[in-house]
Amino acid sequence: MRKRIFRSMCLLALTAVILTSVLVSAMVYARSFTEMKTQVQREAALISVGLSHGGEDYLGALQIDYGDDFRITRIRRDGMVLFDSDAEPGRMENHLSRPEVQAVLSGQWSGEAVRRSETMDTKTYYYALALADGTVLRLASTMRSAFGAVLSVAPLMVFIAVVVLLLTLLLARRMANLIIGPLNALDLEHPERDGAYEELSPLLSRIAQQNRSIGRQMRQLTARQEEFRLLSENMSEGLLLLDRNAAILTINNSAQALLGGDADRDYASQHFLQLSRDLQLQKLIEKALGGDRAEDTLPFRGRQYQVIASPVTADETIRGALLLFLDVTERQQAEQMRREFSANVSHELKTPLTSISGYAEMLAGGMVRDGDIKMFAGRIYSEAGRLLALIQDIIKLSRLDEGTAQEQAEPVDLYEVAKQVVERLALPAAERQVAVTVEGEPTVVLGAPAMLDELMFNLCDNAVKYNKAGGSVTVSARPARDGACLAVRDTGIGIPHGLTERVFERFYRVDKSRSKDTGGTGLGLSIVKHIAQIHGAQVSIESKEQVGTCIRVKFPPN
């Protein structure tokens, strides 16, 4: 830009200088030629008057110094030169043929002519006048030609041109600085702040406007990104976003931790392999980047994760893959439990039904003696009872599982409940020669009476059932510092070390061979645990084999 400004200004100045000098010289030349002509004619008139008054000698007397440029000639009518101010008249040729002389001889009062001399580069003006004595007076004045005149001033012109050029350069420089300086010094971040010249202001205000809109968009984007980051960081699920070359675009903390990445390393824009070399995971990613959704359950850090890899497509091309890691450890465990539960349920239901069906078949086939019918019917009856108890327990458990058994919470005195339950158990306890005692004081907790009754019954029933002849059961209910404590202690067979936690599992029996004798369903303690959970209570168990068991239920404060 600076160069262009320079060039155009210099060109302008030069053209102006040349044009001006040419025009001026042409005008001056034309004018001076006219002036010369007038002067020559006036001179001629003066000389003719002088000649008529002063006679022949006048010209001789006049012969002072006419200079190179001025010449006087007197010519006879036959063309002979009588006088010449420059040369010897005798040596001069006949002047009859000269146009100016011819013009006078042909009768005109005066004649003139202009002749150029190419060699001398001059132009001569001839003026002839008829004198009274019949001779012809001719005056000549020589001038340099127009081109010559121009040439003669050329050095001056060059000088002027150089001066003008120099000035122009200086000016152009200043000008360029004036134009470009503010442009260079422009603060594009704050274009409206400093005052550049006003022609720039539309541009600057436009830039300022765009700056503002870019700033606004940047803030929006940053906010959105921050939102996404917070969202993904706080997800417990692992999230991993890859581009189509399997380089990491986004990874949240959970994914980074479960894939074993260094916590303080930034994996963004690194290849996925830098993070994990798990081959199964690589297969999933390959599938997703190939355009298919893939899913698998893989172990990471001792837990099971369901990994879902889906392709990310835009405009029908695959842009990357999204991986989601869901912790399914608990779900898998729960599924496992459910599977075991249904297997157990069918087994437990089958056992009494097989007996019933067997006895009934014998009865129907008439294979039973009349005297034994009563005994067989009794067995069928007791097995059906077991079946019913089992189904009842399963119904109870499933209700507790679903949470449909929720009852209105009301104050319940555990001590009272304990006494009632012990009363109900008096007969079976007596049969097994077990002494049951209740101790403690009125202990009121908030809860569902039916459920708490069930809990108490199951605990005491177990304590009586798994006892030895002559043993004892002590039920105690007492308010504690933080809530209430219920304890059922027996002097029974106890539970082997290491199995105490398993007794709460559904259908778990420590001694599987005893289930028939005691008539239990294997669900009692599961129900106890569920009811305790619903009441926010903690169940703990202490047991020593062949010494006894103590189960404590700690209720939270009301």
Place this chain on the structure above:
Amino acid sequence: MRNRFDMQLRQLDCELIQLGAMIEHAIAGAAKALLECDAEKAHEVAGLDDGIDQKERDIERLCLKLLLQQQPVARDLRQISAALKMITDMERIGDQAADIAEIAVMLAGRGEPLLGSAHIGDMARATIRMVSDSVDAFVKKDLELTRAVVRYDDVVDDLFDEVKNDLIRFIAQNSACGEQAIDFLMVAKYFERIGDHATNIAEWVEFSITGQHKDETE
């Protein structure tokens, strides 16, 4: 041009990590097949070897292409030449894992109980760790880890001696089971060799980072 070269170098890196992951998988699978008498796993590991060989050839081709087309110098040249050396060791580890798996199939087929040498399990775990660490060192360009791998080789060598002593005692007590003992000695030797290859990998990783191989520093 440089951009494309950088991309190819990154690809080389990724392919090497992939090969590393494959041999890790193979050696872990071989150890599991051996220690748990899992014939199915052993067959799976034996099948991995073809993939490993193919990968080795792919990487080799890529390295040669880079050498010819890009004429790398300095660090880039080091990276590529180290890669060429590393894949040889990695491929050997893959072969030896397959060999272990083969013996595992044989042992599982005979249904003989595992020998009373606890050290073979330790050895398997130690070599898996060495291989894993050497690949890790490559991924993270971790000099400290490469040196740890080199040092750890002594542990594996010591374990090899222990296994050997165990087996000598075992043969002295039950001379009938000599064949099984020999098989186990082979397995132990394979593990020991894998440890050496892992050491080599670690040394080449160090070379690609610092430009100095062990022979020059000693």
